[in-house]
Amino acid sequence: MGGPKNTSYKETYLTLDRLKSWLPKDFIAQLYGLQLCGNYGDAMTNPELVNIIKYIKSINPKICITMNTNASGRNEEFWTELGKLFRDEGNILTFSVDGLEDTNHIYRRGTHWKKIMNAMKWFVKAGGRGKWEFLVFKHNQHQVEEAKQLAVDIGLKQFFAKAALGFVNQPITEDGRKYNSWMKVLKDDGQLDYFIEQQDKSLNTNEIKLYLKESGFTKSEEQSIEPDELAKKFNDPKAFHKPRIDKQIIDNKRTLSPYEIELGQTDIHCVAIPKKGIFIGHDGLVFPCCFTASKYYANPSSYEVSQLQDFINGYGTRNISLEYNSLKDIINGPMFQGRWPDNFKSRDIRDKRLITCSLFCGKKTNHEFKKTKDSIKAERSLI
Structure with missing residues (x-):
């Protein structure tokens, strides 16, 4: 588009x-x-x-x-x-x-x-x-x-x-x-x-x-x-291009709206965990899912996008890159075993909770994603 x-x-x-x-x-x-x-x-x-x-x-x-x-x-x-x-x-x-x-x-x-x-x-x-x-x-x-x-x-x-x-x-x-x-x-x-x-x-x-x-x-x-x-x-994927972060978008001292509070309070039911799924980008970066990957590569035009990019860059793209690490080491490393789960446990988007995770996997806040899934009318066998 x-x-x-x-x-x-x-x-x-x-x-x-x-x-x-x-x-x-x-x-x-x-x-x-x-x-x-x-x-x-x-x-x-x-x-x-x-x-x-x-x-x-x-x-x-x-x-x-x-x-x-x-x-x-x-x-x-x-x-x-x-x-x-x-x-x-x-x-x-x-x-x-x-x-x-x-x-x-x-x-x-x-x-x-x-x-x-x-x-x-x-x-x-x-x-x-x-x-x-x-x-x-x-x-x-x-x-x-x-x-x-x-x-x-x-x-x-x-x-x-x-x-x-x-x-x-x-x-x-x-x-x-x-x-x-x-x-x-x-x-x-x-x-x-x-x-x-x-x-x-x-x-x-x-x-x-x-x-x-x-x-x-x-x-x-x-x-x-x-x-x-x-x-x-x-x-060459080794020449990483980190998204620029508009720091003025990330204001962790501001007062949250009721909806933003709900984004932090909702329980996360991560869609990737039951399926044991991962998303590998064209450049070798490893993410839990396509939703988080899409925000990392997006233009930093919102708090949600800048927050996710800051979260990844703070750990270092080299540390989740298959150009420098084995897949096993990435999955068993601090990002997948610590930083991602810690974001699920946090109850405040000004702390560790990622808005992207709440929007797609939040039990009470994934309204748009759930609406899309529920709207699907599939003809299982046309032929």
């Missing part, structure tokens, strides 16, 4: 050689599942993706691999090879496509519709098990059933429609128009392009079509990033 340039994110991709050095064979062999889902990137664009999956499956043939992609790139040979690797039960590729040809680009900026459709068809033709995940917004809510039928026609196994995260629930007026629950889409120069709004179930199809005409949604230039382009951009 269009937004301000993320100066905290450094584009790299994971190479097969680096993966081999990071993850021992005995670790890969005991894995139940592997999810390829980037916070800021798309595994599809990795030039070595097919070889990486083949390597993992050669060590652990029964592993369940899942992957998310917007599918706006690569050629028939790639999608055919990928389809062959996703034939087995338990392996599934999620096509993240939020609308049809006239609406998908509103949220998925720069995507190429014809490439997406071809990718789905080539993947399925090769025997790949795939599903369509459809984020529902106000501008595409009238297209859910049509998209579901398209998924059936293509031969996908499942179709999911779910509510999107990331809205600001604070009324705002822009150019005489009021928005209650919104997210901004910005141009390349940082200026406002348009607003995306949350689903409105009170509107019928004709009203949504009128809304589309009146909203001034622009279509950015279709992009199709190919692996050769990424290879030229590759940077």
